[in-house]
Amino acid sequence: MDLRDKNVVLTGAAGGIGRLLAASLAGQGANMALVDANEDALKEVAAGIKHSKVIAGDLSSAEGCLAVADAAKKALGKVDVLINLAGLMSFRCFEEEDLEVMERIIGVNLLGAMRLTRHLLPGMLERNQGRIINVGSVFGSIGFAYFTAYSASKFGLRGFSEALRRELHDTPIKVMYLAPRAVKTPLNTGRIMRMGAATKMNMDTPELVVEKILQAINNDRKEVYIGFPESLFVQINQRFPRLVDKALAAQNRIARAFAKEKGN
Numbered sequence: 001m002d003l004r005d006k007n008v009v010l011t012g013a014a015g016g017i018g019r020l021l022a023a024s025l026a027g028q029g030a031n032m033a034l035v036d037a038n039e040d041a042l043k044e045v046a047a048g049i050k051h052s053k054v055i056a057g058d059l060s061s062a063e064g065c066l067a068v069a070d071a072a073k074k075a076l077g078k079v080d081v082l083i084n085l086a087g088l089m090s091f092r093c094f095e096e097e098d099l100e101v102m103e104r105i106i107g108v109n110l111l112g113a114m115r116l117t118r119h120l121l122p123g124m125l126e127r128n129q130g131r132i133i134n135v136g137s138v139f140g141s142i143g144f145a146y147f148t149a150y151s152a153s154k155f156g157l158r159g160f161s162e163a164l165r166r167e168l169h170d171t172p173i174k175v176m177y178l179a180p181r182a183v184k185t186p187l188n189t190g191r192i193m194r195m196g197a198a199t200k201m202n203m204d205t206p207e208l209v210v211e212k213i214l215q216a217i218n219n220d221r222k223e224v225y226i227g228f229p230e231s232l233f234v235q236i237n238q239r240f241p242r243l244v245d246k247a248l249a250a251q252n253r254i255a256r257a258f259a260k261e262k263g264n
């Protein structure tokens with residue numbers, strides 16, 4: 001899709017990937033509603049970007065999503081592109097996972113994307129134009145130990161994207177699912193970074209991920225996995241999951257010590 005003069009709703013716009021993506025989308029001529037939880041951080045991002053409106057909101061609840069969708073329609077008039085990028089993660093042994101955090105992860109990463117889509121899709125169908133872009137993760141295809149709630153949320157997001165893409169096949173609305181591997185952003189806390197170093201986890205820069213996201217949008221791709229060999233592991237996990245169980249066992253033993261540490 002050519003983004004010039006398109007109206008884009010970008011969630012997670014104040015995050016590590018979001019703030020760079022917002023600037024790049026503006027560079028391609030998009031008008032934007034920038035959505036995130038932290039209003040001050042959003043204002044800072046929006047300050048450098050022409051044609052952008054700030055919508056602070058909490059995407060973990062039904063009311064929060066409805067308020068954000070209504071505010072986006074009001075700010076932009078019509079929405080051509082919805083980019084569901086907001087997300088959160090937890091790195092814990094599941095038996096120690098905080099139930100509220102677990103619900104928040106599913107609430108934002110999965111239900112938040114579904115709710116916003118549900119609110120904005122009817123307008124796209126009426127105007128015969130629209131793109132829904134869901135940012136998942138490699139953990140949405142390979143379940144990772146100690147990222148259990150996060151993996152579940154991204155598996156769900158991938159299923160939602162695939163089903164909706166097929167449902168909308170005979171319409172001009174396109175649905176894309178994008179899955180980065182680990183990215184150097186604040187989402188990865190100190191414990192995760194130390195675990196990543198100990199297990200030699202590959203990490204991309206947010207700049208590279210933003211470049212890939214833009215290419216995918218411009219070329220209307222359906223599903224994109226960022227990073228090799230992770231994109232290959234996704235396919236191996238689908239065909240031969242027992243092989244991946246074995247391959248990850250040693251790494252999981254190392255990760256466990258970090259998952260059990262207190263704090264971030």
Ligand SMILES: NC(=O)c1ccc[n+]([C@@H]2O[C@H](COP(=O)([O-])OP(=O)(O)OC[C@H]3O[C@@H](n4cnc5c(N)ncnc54)[C@H](OP(=O)(O)O)[C@@H]3O)[C@@H](O)[C@H]2O)c1
Binds near residue numbers: 013036135180
């Ligand atoms: N970084 C990675 O390793 C990686 C890898 C694969 C996929 N991804 C995906 O890429 C997306 C962006 O991640 P990122 O790395 O840019 O993370 P990030 O820097 O933590 O940004 C995520 C943004 O989402 C916002 N958010 C969280 N909960 C929210 C809520 N309830 N309502 C509104 N906004 C909320 C956060 O706001 P607050 O910080 O104020 O809560 C934050 O600004 C996520 O969906 C993530 O799962 C990231």
